[in-house]
Amino acid sequence: VSPKQKAEVVELIKRSTDDITLAVGDGANDVGMIQTAHVGVGIMGREGVQAACASDYTIGQFRFLTKLLFVHGVWSYRRLCKVLLYSFYKNICLYVMELWFAFHNGFSGQILFERWTIAIYNVLFTAAPPMALGLLDRCCSAETMMRFPAMYKMSQNRSDFNIKVFWTWCLNAVYHSIILYFMSYAMLRHDVAYSNGQVGDYLLLGNMIYTYVIFVVCLKAGLESDSWTFLTHIAIWGSIASWFLFFIIYSNIWPTIPLAPEMRGMAKYVFSSLYFWLGLLLIPITALLADFIYNW
Amino acid sequence: MPGQGETEEDHEQQKSKKPADTAFKQQRLPAWQPIITANTALPVFLIIGLTFIPIGIVLVITSERVLEHDIDYTDTNCMSTTAANTTCAQALENANYTGQTCTCRINFALDKSFDGDVYFYYGLINYYQNHRRYVRSRDDNQLLGKEGAAASECQPFQKNSTGSGKDYAPCGAIANSKFNDTLSLLYGSENVSVTNVGIAWSTDKAVKFKNPDNASNYFTSTHDKPPNWKVTAWELDESTSENNGYQNEDFIVWMRTAAMPTFRKLYRKLLRNSTFQNGLPKGDYTLVVTYNYPVTSFAGRKQFIISTTSWMGGKNPFLGWSYIAVGIVCMITFVVFFILHKTWKIQNRPPM
Numbered sequence: 106v107s108p109k110q111k112a113e114v115v116e117l118i119k120r121s122t123d124d125i126t127l128a129v130g131d132g133a134n135d136v137g138m139i140q141t142a143h144v145g146v147g148i149m150g151r152e153g154v155q156a157a158c159a160s161d162y163t164i165g166q167f168r169f170l171t172k173l174l175f176v177h178g179v180w181s182y183r184r185l186c187k188v189l190l191y192s193f194y195k196n197i198c199l200y201v202m203e204l205w206f207a208f209h210n211g212f213s214g215q216i217l218f219e220r221w222t223i224a225i226y227n228v229l230f231t232a233a234p235p236m237a238l239g240l241l242d243r244c245c246s247a248e249t250m251m252r253f254p255a256m257y258k259m260s261q262n263r264s265d266f267n268i269k270v271f272w273t274w275c276l277n278a279v280y281h282s283i284i285l286y287f288m289s290y291a292m293l294r295h296d297v298a299y300s301n302g303q304v305g306d307y308l309l310l311g312n313m314i315y316t317y318v319i320f321v322v323c324l325k326a327g328l329e330s331d332s333w334t335f336l337t338h339i340a341i342w343g344s345i346a347s348w349f350l351f352f353i354i355y356s357n358i359w360p361t362i363p364l365a366p367e368m369r370g371m372a373k374y375v376f377s378s379l380y381f382w383l384g385l386l387l388i389p390i391t392a393l394l395a396d397f398i399y400n401w
Numbered sequence: 402m403p404g405q406g407e408t409e410e411d412h413e414q415q416k417s418k419k420p421a422d423t424a425f426k427q428q429r430l431p432a433w434q435p436i437i438t439a440n441t442a443l444p445v446f447l448i449i450g451l452t453f454i455p456i457g458i459v460l461v462i463t464s465e466r467v468l469e470h471d472i473d474y475t476d477t478n479c480m481s482t483t484a485a486n487t488t489c490a491q492a493l494e495n496a497n498y499t500g501q502t503c504t505c506r507i508n509f510a511l512d513k514s515f516d517g518d519v520y521f522y523y524g525l526i527n528y529y530q531n532h533r534r535y536v537r538s539r540d541d542n543q544l545l546g547k548e549g550a551a552a553s554e555c556q557p558f559q560k561n562s563t564g565s566g567k568d569y570a571p572c573g574a575i576a577n578s579k580f581n582d583t584l585s586l587l588y589g590s591e592n593v594s595v596t597n598v599g600i601a602w603s604t605d606k607a608v609k610f611k612n613p614d615n616a617s618n619y620f621t622s623t624h625d626k627p628p629n630w631k632v633t634a635w636e637l638d639e640s641t642s643e644n645n646g647y648q649n650e651d652f653i654v655w656m657r658t659a660a661m662p663t664f665r666k667l668y669r670k671l672l673r674n675s676t677f678q679n680g681l682p683k684g685d686y687t688l689v690v691t692y693n694y695p696v697t698s699f700a701g702r703k704q705f706i707i708s709t710t711s712w713m714g715g716k717n718p719f720l721g722w723s724y725i726a727v728g729i730v731c732m733i734t735f736v737v738f739f740i741l742h743k744t745w746k747i748q749n750r751p752p753m
Binding site for chain 2: 180206209210211213214215216241243247288290291292293294295296297298299300301302303304305306307309310311330331332333334335336337359360363366367369370373374378379380383384386387390391394397398400401
């Protein structure tokens with residue numbers, strides 16, 4: 106059988122069915138087939154490295170194919186779906202709040218949070234949890250997956266990522282943003298957040314809400330994790346800690362560094378307000394209560 | 402034929418391509434796999450319910466103990482003492498907002514004594530300090546007392562382009578719209594002693610707002626006062642000389658732009674001496690208003706607020722009631738799932 110004929114067989118299956126095709130081969134004559142199939146697996150070794158170079162995945166021996174599919178394939182599918190959904194979720198949760206705030210600021214486009222804290226949201230404060238989900242999460246151990254090959258089915262029926270799941274996550278994000286914004290808004294309605302009678306400003310409310318968002322979003326990643334490794338712990342608690350650290354530093358740089366005059370003194374005034382701490386205990390738990398019950 | 406034909410180097414090269422056999426690289430990291438079962442979830446709900454409800458009750462009681470008295474003096478309450486039958490709002494309007502002043506006196510009674518520290522606020526309603534164009538209309542470098550032209554964000558309140566051409570000090574819409582009513586209280590015929598020290602954020606006063614060198618010259622000759630101000634920044638407080646210029650505490654409080662269109666700002670604090678040692682006694686009071694600040698053109702309202710505080714802050718029972726509500730929801734969830742769990746357990750018991 107020539108390489109071209111091998112590729113044509115794969116092409117025939119692709120055209121006549123809706124299925125995803127996988128081709129595995131070890132020689133130079135398998136390159137065409139490997140490239141035509143949706144997933145190409147090359148076996149490195151006996152007949153050279155051409156097949157391996159042209160493939161999406163390379164394995165050392167033919168028997169490793171089962172582990173590639175039943176363990177890493179399933180894990181990869183579930184992880185990718187979680188990372189995708191979570192990435193949409195965390196951004197919708199934060200940015201939709203600007204819409205709720207727009208109802209209260211005359212739709213003038215004023216942002217509730219300081220602009221650099223918004224910019225660094227995806228870069229630093231919520232970057233680690235999706236990475237932990239995507240690299241380390243697993244529903245079952247490798248041995249279990251190999252022992253019960255029927256579990257492969259759970260990655261074959263579009264159950265983890267489809268239109269319904271996607272919109273459920275989006276609505277979940279909107280629900281969280283409503284709880285986080287409106288509860289904080291009502292909590293600080295009368296402005297006086299200190300026993301010495303002083304009042305705050307819009308950034309006081311904004312930074313409190315931002316802290317609650319970081320908590321909710323990071324804990325949501327934890328709730329969605331099927332397995333908590335020590336790196337997952339570092340990702341989640343470390344992200345929250347990184348926000349606190351950044352907040353403290355950022356609140357003290359003006360005017361030594363000509364940046365963020367509106368943040369000067371914020372950390373001191375947020376942390377010295379009992380409303381903040383009491384809200385921190387209540388509001389993230391309220392937001393995640395429904396998720397907790399649903400996961401149960 | 403492989404195997405015999407391989408050299409030592411080939412063998413080593415093949416060996417080095419193999420990823421290390423560590424737990425991290427081989428996806429074997431030990432992990433806690435939390436599966437939420439009834440045995441783990443039910444205690445969580447019970448604990449949340451049992452802690453939140455008492456916290457909520459404490460917070461509601463604390464908020465109920467805070468005393469507050471609001472007086473809306475925008476229009477009908479505040480009748481001009483000079484012009485007959487006109488409200489101060491109308492008096493300002495009749496003079497076409499050319500900086501007229503109007504005084505009024507409002508009599509009211511406190512039916513409970515306000516014990517402890519008492520704070521006086523002015524409240525504004527339908528006033529959008531959180532509008533984007535407004536919030537950015539300031540120059541924080543100028544407020545540090547630095548030399549240099551006023552920033553362009555302050556436009557159209559950057560400099561007096563129609564008149565002297567000098568920069569406004571302070572520039573910007575936030576500064577220009579500074580609240581300038583004077584509010585004072587009389588207890589019978591006695592003045593209620595108040596202080597205006599300590600109303601602004603300490604970090605603002607210490608770091609963010611600094612007067613330039615040669616301040617009186619700066620504010621009175623090299624720079625103009627903002628168009629809506631009656632006096633220059635250097636004349637804001639006649640009685641305390643340090644409380645002038647950018648470091649005037651009323652000014653600093655105003656520059657902290659509020660989050661919502663209904664807000665209050667700290668105006669004065671009660672000085673607890675002689676008659677007012679324990680707070681504001683019960684009785685009849687008069688609020689004397691020097692009405693300068695026009696709000697009726699945009700359907701705004703003004704209030705004078707007298708309030709005590711609790712260890713938390715002002716009077717807002719929302720947090721307390723939320724705690725109670727969430728606590729009750731958790732308890733209900735606990736009870737419902739407990740019953741379901743027990744009945745299901747009985748149903749699923751294997752036949753004997």
